[in-house]
Amino acid sequence: MIDTQIDVINKLGLHARASGRLIEITTKFRSTIQIGKGDKLVDAKNILSLLMLGAGKGSTLRLVIEGVDEEQALQEVQALFAAKFYEAD
Structure with a gap:
């Protein structure tokens, strides 16, 4: 089991896209992957679960x-997180 932390660094956070x-x-x-x-x-x-986190930039x-x-x-x-979800800054 891996239990670590990850920073949200993209401009808009963990939004829909x-x-x-x-x-x-x-x-x-196949692994279970949980985030929060x-x-x-x-x-x-689960996209709805991810959106409900409200994880903005800096989280x-x-x-x-x-x-x-x-x-x-x-x-x-x-x-993916390091690449800022491949979004333009």
Whole structure:
């Protein structure tokens, strides 16, 4: 199990388009992927749950991944956040 933190650094935060891109990645994996603030974790494969987080720029989120492909899932999620969801600044 991986339990780490990830920072939201893109200008608009985890809005609809960014959440959609995150789901494109998370749904490829068999591992369970949860994200949230503190103990309030949601399914990172569910767009409504992601939108309800209200994670704006500067938020630090907890990322919990568990399963057979957890390392690859972590790498891809981190890369997406680092690339600011491929949005223009």
